[in-house]
Amino acid sequence: MARPDLERRGAAVARGGQRVSETVPAERRRQIISAALEHRLLDAADAPLAAFMDLDGIAENVAALQRAFAESLPDGAGAQHAFAVKAHSEIPMLRYLHSLGMGCEVASEGELAQALRAGVAPERIVFDSPAKSVHELEWALSLGAAVNADNFQELDRITRIREELTPESASVIGIRVNPQAGVGAIAAMSTAGEHSKFGIPLRDSGNRAQLVDAYLERPWLSRLHAHIGSQGFPIELVVEGLNAVIDLAEEIDERAGERRVVSIDIGGGLAVDFAGEEPRTNWAGYAAALRQGAPRLFSGDYDLVTEFGRSVLAKFGFIAAYVEYTKEAGGRRIAITHAGAQVAMRTTFMPEAWPIRVEARNADGSPKIAPAEVHDVAGPCCFAGDLVARERELPRLDPGDIVTLLDTGAYYASTGFRYNSLLEPGIYGARSAEGGIAFETIRAPETLTALLARTPDDTASVETPDRSRVSTAGEAS
Numbered sequence: 446m447a448r449p450d451l452e453r454r455g456a457a458v459a460r461g462g463q464r465v466s467e468t469v470p471a472e473r474r475r476q477i478i479s480a481a482l483e484h485r486l487l488d489a490a491d492a493p494l495a496a497f498m499d500l501d502g503i504a505e506n507v508a509a510l511q512r513a514f515a516e517s518l519p520d521g522a523g524a525q526h527a528f529a530v531k532a533h534s535e536i537p538m539l540r541y542l543h544s545l546g547m548g549c550e551v552a553s554e555g556e557l558a559q560a561l562r563a564g565v566a567p568e569r570i571v572f573d574s575p576a577k578s579v580h581e582l583e584w585a586l587s588l589g590a591a592v593n594a595d596n597f598q599e600l601d602r603i604t605r606i607r608e609e610l611t612p613e614s615a616s617v618i619g620i621r622v623n624p625q626a627g628v629g630a631i632a633a634m635s636t637a638g639e640h641s642k643f644g645i646p647l648r649d650s651g652n653r654a655q656l657v658d659a660y661l662e663r664p665w666l667s668r669l670h671a672h673i674g675s676q677g678f679p680i681e682l683v684v685e686g687l688n689a690v691i692d693l694a695e696e697i698d699e700r701a702g703e704r705r706v707v708s709i710d711i712g713g714g715l716a717v718d719f720a721g722e723e724p725r726t727n728w729a730g731y732a733a734a735l736r737q738g739a740p741r742l743f744s745g746d747y748d749l750v751t752e753f754g755r756s757v758l759a760k761f762g763f764i765a766a767y768v769e770y771t772k773e774a775g776g777r778r779i780a781i782t783h784a785g786a787q788v789a790m791r792t793t794f795m796p797e798a799w800p801i802r803v804e805a806r807n808a809d810g811s812p813k814i815a816p817a818e819v820h821d822v823a824g825p826c827c828f829a830g831d832l833v834a835r836e837r838e839l840p841r842l843d844p845g846d847i848v849t850l851l852d853t854g855a856y857y858a859s860t861g862f863r864y865n866s867l868l869e870p871g872i873y874g875a876r877s878a879e880g881g882i883a884f885e886t887i888r889a890p891e892t893l894t895a896l897l898a899r900t901p902d903d904t905a906s907v908e909t910p911d912r913s914r915v916s917t918a919g920e921a922s
Contacts, residue, residue, distance in 0.1 A: 470722050470760075471812075473499060474849065477875045478765060478810035480882035486873055489808070489845065493767040494783040494870040498854055498887060500541065501876050502724055502761040507545045510753065513728035517736050519745040527571045529713050530556040532754025532855040535872060537887045539563035542757070550713075550752040554581045557590070571710065571750060573621065573670070575642055582606055589615035591750075593670040593710060596645060600659060607665070619668025619710060620656065622647050622693065624686035643672065647689060653696075660697045660705050667705065669694050672712025672752065680731070684738030687711060691741045709742065710750035711735075717759045719801065719852050724760040755855040762854020764788055764870075765806075768846045769825075778820045780842040784850055785824010785831040788870065790862040792833055792850075793824070803833065805840040806847040815840040822848060826864050858888070866896060 477497050481487040487495045507526075514524040527550040528542045534556060539549060540563040548569030549560035560570050567588040574581070575595045582599075583606055585592050594600040600620060607614060623644035645652055660666045673686035687709075694706035715731055736743050766784035773779070786793040792801050803822055805813040818841045822834040833850055842848070850857075858872055871890035875882050 470724050474763060475810065476882055482810050486871060486884065487765050489767050492871065492890060496762060496764045496858060496870055496872040498872065498874045499761040500874040503758060504545055506726055506757060507547060509725060510728045511546060513732040517732045517743050522745040522748060524749040524751065526751050528757060529752050529754030530560060531859055533758055534559055534859045535888050536563045554584065557585065583610060586611040586614045586616050591617040593619045593621045595621050595643065604663065617668055618666055619670045620645060621670040622690060624671055624673065624689035656693065657697050657700055661701055668708045668710060669706055670710035672714060680734050684735065687739045687742060691739065708748040708750060713751060713753035715753055715756040717755050726756045758854035759852050760854060764850040764853050766848055768842050768844055768848060770844055771842060778818050780820050780822050782822060782848050783825055784833060786826045786862045786864060787867040788857055788861065789833050789850060790860045791856065793831055796835060801833065801853065802851040803837060803839065804849040804851065805842055806849060808845045808847065810847060813840040813846060825867060868896060
């Protein structure tokens with residue numbers, strides 16, 4: 446059976462689809478997998494590994510985010526929601542999120558180029574990075590993208606670029622501060638600890654006074670930014686950090702004798718429940734907690750910017766892979782699958798911090814019913830730690846079965862591991878359509894031809910980067 450033309454929206458349709466709000470997550474996955482098998486997007490011989498994103502679920506989640514903040518702010522105050530591109534940088538996904546009303550938060554010239562290509566207007570882009578180069582800053586400021594300076598040296602660099610090259614830049618410029626609110630359950634992911642590499646540490650001696658002076662000396666500084674939360678970070682510390690930022694904003698305005706800080710970028714970092722089935726993020730509860738703990742944030746004095754990523758997409762993606770072989774080792778069953786570190790790097794290298802749920806399915810995609818056994822679920826990479834699940838009790842897996850790795854909609858595609866030159870799997874967006882499930886290609890499966898083109902043997906063919914290749918309209922120049 447030939448594969449459908451997936452570049453055309455709604456091209457592949459299978460029977461049995463419903464609106465996502467009408468189905469439980471497990472049934473929705475069954476529908477998507479059944480349709481994917483029918484159209485050979487998932488195939489034991491030709492496509493033993495594929496990833497899927499529930500576009501309808503994403504749309505509902507984004508709408509809930511927008512509604513929660515709109516209902517929390519007074520009339521006339523606004524909230525711009527910039528999706529953290531690091532969480533899923535494929536251009537079709539960025540284009541889809543943009544169609545839902547989201548902008549983009551980028552942290553490199555590559556992500557900036559991807560956001561532009563997706564059609565996101567520069568004024569809807571926020572550029573954050575602790576290591577912005579001169580070229581990156583010149584490009585962002587010439588476009589009019591918002592920029593958050595990470596340190597005083599970068600602020601001096603921005604000042605020189607504005608004076609020499611872009612004095613009329615439309616960019617909103619802020620400074621990222623670290624309120625040093627503490628570290629969450631995953632230290633490596635925490636961004637607001639005492640020794641964090643991000644932002645200007647607010648409690649370090651002399652920094653607060655220097656920050657106030659920076660705003661007094663530069664009337665074009667109009668934003669404060671603090672990304673406080675992360676996976677495993679308690680809301681109480683988020684509130685504490687945001688209140689410290691607001692205190693700083695009020696001090697700057699009082700010293701200036703006028704409003705200088707007109708917007709606050711609160712970042713993202715809202716934790717995701719990776720243990721449960723509920724897909725929808727509790728945006729209303731999050732906004733209510735911020736409103737209660739940091740009411741000045743919602744006073745209407747500040748426009749707000751958010752940079753959520755994981756909480757927008759994580760629960761609406763899953764990876765499906767075939768079991769190629771099984772074996773017994775030391776009394777434990779090992780299922781060798783096509784999904785390992787190349788698609789789940791964080792889980793394989795930090796299993797305690799990033800465990801994921803795994804489902805066992807029959808070859809037809811239906812849930813497998815069999816006596817439970819303890820398994821290690823392994824991937825194809827040539828190192829012993831390439832395990833997506835350790836000592837996990839699952840229905841007995843056999844060759845030809847399918848495993849699904851759940852809640853992989855964020856960071857799994859964007860942190861791919863190129864070890865062993867394993868080909869990148871296809872990523873497909875699924876939506877309900879009349880009569881069933883329709884698919885759209887987010888990323889086509891990598892081919893051997895593409896792999897070899899990416900790793901050329903002619904070093905003379907390497908080009909010097911040309912930052913003019915992407916225009917502000919998002920089209921190739």
